[in-house]
Amino acid sequence: MEIKFDLNNMFSSLISPPYGIDGKEIDALSNQLSKAHANISSMRKKGELVFLDMPYKEEFINQVDEIVKLKKGKFENFVNIGIGGSALGSIAVFNSLSHPFHNLLESSRRNNAPRMFFPDNIDPDGIDGLFDVLDIKKTVINITSKSGGTVEPISTFLLLRQRIIDKVGIKAYKDHIIVTTSESQGELRQIAKEEGFSSLSIPNDLGGRYSVLSPAGLLCAALLGYSVKEFMDGAKMMDKKTSVQDVWKNPAYLYSALHYIADQKKGLNIFVIMPYSNALRTIADWYAQLVSESLGKVSGNGSLVGPTPVKALGVTDQHSQLQLYVEGRRDKVVTFIAVDSFSASLTIPKAYDKYDSIGYLGGHTITELFDAERKATELSLTKNNRLNCTISLPQINPHTLGQLFYFFEVCTLFLGQLYNVNPLDQPGVEESKDYARAFMGKKGSEGKKLEIEKLSKKDSKYCF
Numbered sequence: 303m304e305i306k307f308d309l310n311n312m313f314s315s316l317i318s319p320p321y322g323i324d325g326k327e328i329d330a331l332s333n334q335l336s337k338a339h340a341n342i343s344s345m346r347k348k349g350e351l352v353f354l355d356m357p358y359k360e361e362f363i364n365q366v367d368e369i370v371k372l373k374k375g376k377f378e379n380f381v382n383i384g385i386g387g388s389a390l391g392s393i394a395v396f397n398s399l400s401h402p403f404h405n406l407l408e409s410s411r412r413n414n415a416p417r418m419f420f421p422d423n424i425d426p427d428g429i430d431g432l433f434d435v436l437d438i439k440k441t442v443i444n445i446t447s448k449s450g451g452t453v454e455p456i457s458t459f460l461l462l463r464q465r466i467i468d469k470v471g472i473k474a475y476k477d478h479i480i481v482t483t484s485e486s487q488g489e490l491r492q493i494a495k496e497e498g499f500s501s502l503s504i505p506n507d508l509g510g511r512y513s514v515l516s517p518a519g520l521l522c523a524a525l526l527g528y529s530v531k532e533f534m535d536g537a538k539m540m541d542k543k544t545s546v547q548d549v550w551k552n553p554a555y556l557y558s559a560l561h562y563i564a565d566q567k568k569g570l571n572i573f574v575i576m577p578y579s580n581a582l583r584t585i586a587d588w589y590a591q592l593v594s595e596s597l598g599k600v601s602g603n604g605s606l607v608g609p610t611p612v613k614a615l616g617v618t619d620q621h622s623q624l625q626l627y628v629e630g631r632r633d634k635v636v637t638f639i640a641v642d643s644f645s646a647s648l649t650i651p652k653a654y655d656k657y658d659s660i661g662y663l664g665g666h667t668i669t670e671l672f673d674a675e676r677k678a679t680e681l682s683l684t685k686n687n688r689l690n691c692t693i694s695l696p697q698i699n700p701h702t703l704g705q706l707f708y709f710f711e712v713c714t715l716f717l718g719q720l721y722n723v724n725p726l727d728q729p730g731v732e733e734s735k736d737y738a739r740a741f742m743g744k745k746g747s748e749g750k751k752l753e754i755e756k757l758s759k760k761d762s763k764y765c766f
């Protein structure tokens with residue numbers, strides 16, 4: 303069940319120079335690549351890259367299994383509250399593994415898993431609409447916030463918590479709450495202890511967007527009946543492949559080096575991710591956050607860096623964005639994610655044989671068509687000298703997902719080294735979090751309030 307990488311269409315053997323990348327361009331980077339590898343190895347040894355070691359931390363798998371034992375079968379609805387790195391991983395896992403209409407199925411066809419909801423945004427109508435479809439008495443909520451202080455999940459949590467108290471009473475309500483937060487830091491951890499809520503731990507040093515292979519990302523998979531261990535086994539397999547120093551033997555290093563050259567040398571600073579699978583659609587959301595928050599920064603030498611990730615879906619976006627990718631500005635690299643084998647096999651019925659535009663489809667499977675369209679898109683990009691590559695999953699399952707998540711995390715880490723940025727922090731996000739707290743009147747935010755007043759001066763002549 304290994305995922306495969308085809309990087310051919312990044313090279314000058316198939317994409318005409320100067321667009322295609324020559325192997326010599328990779329070799330010319332060798333000092334930078336070796337330094338990046340050495341830095342990563344040394345940081346890992348010092349325990350600074352917790353996410354790389356997550357697959358080996360069995361205690362977290364056990365914690366998830368315990369919660370599943372406690373809660374599965376007792377509740378009809380599971381509401382996962384979180385935002386950013388504390389939401390996108392679990393949303394991607396849920397969409398990748400669940401039935402496409404999971405919440406509409408009878409419980410027995412859902413493996414007795416609860417219906418699952420992921421209110422990450424705080425749109426009032428969105429949250430209120432959720433209340434309309436939840437029987438609160440049959441609902442368990444899981445607030446995921448590493449810091450425990452992010453305004454959006456905390457506010458949604460307070461709203462749902464109150465509804466639960468109102469419906470089931472102050473004694474019974476605790477059973478309806480799971481808290482997933484930092485192991486030992488923050489006020490939410492304190493609250494979980496005081497209240498005696500069931501809880502899961504996120505290692506203190508594990509960043510949100512790197513937390514998919516932790517309880518923050520995997521509780522929903524376990525509730526669906528999947529093995530968390532298989533995610534970890536997949537990730538371990540990828541760890542082996544991506545720990546190799548030689549760029550020509552390490553798919554994550556080669557993928558990253560090619561993308562770095564594409565951006566820095568050829569001006570291709572838009573990284574498109576295009577899964578040919580509805581189930582993997584939200585992997586693209588997860589990837590977009592990983593790339594944006596990790597790499598969009600001021601580099602060590604003061605330049606502003608960071609590729610722009612773009613999410614696309616095959617085949618849907620062939621009829622929307624593809625024109626731009628094939629003939630528009632030459633500023634993109636496309637990564638296709640292909641799936642070799644889907645669960646369903648649908649044969650197109652034979653009909654209207656005498657009509658040329660319809661008859662030939664009969665007898666083919668939808669999988670064949672899906673595949674043909676992806677290959678056709680790949681060819682048209684290649685013919686037009688547009689860099690592209692393909693990652694293929696033999697199947698969508700916890701093992702292949704573990705590999706895929708781990709692969710992109712290593713790529714992001716490695717690219718961080720090449721761009722000379724710290725891929726683990728997010729100062730730009732923290733600033734807006736601080737402003738939001740100041741707007742809402744948090745104590746200690748007075749300084750920020752003054753800054754807000756200064757920055758908020760608007761000229762009425764530009765407002766209509």
Ligand code: PA5
Binds near residue numbers: 387451509
């Ligand atoms: O990746 C990140 O670090 C962020 O996107 C955070 O996950 C996000 O801001 C939510 O933070 P928290 O988990 O502390 O509520």
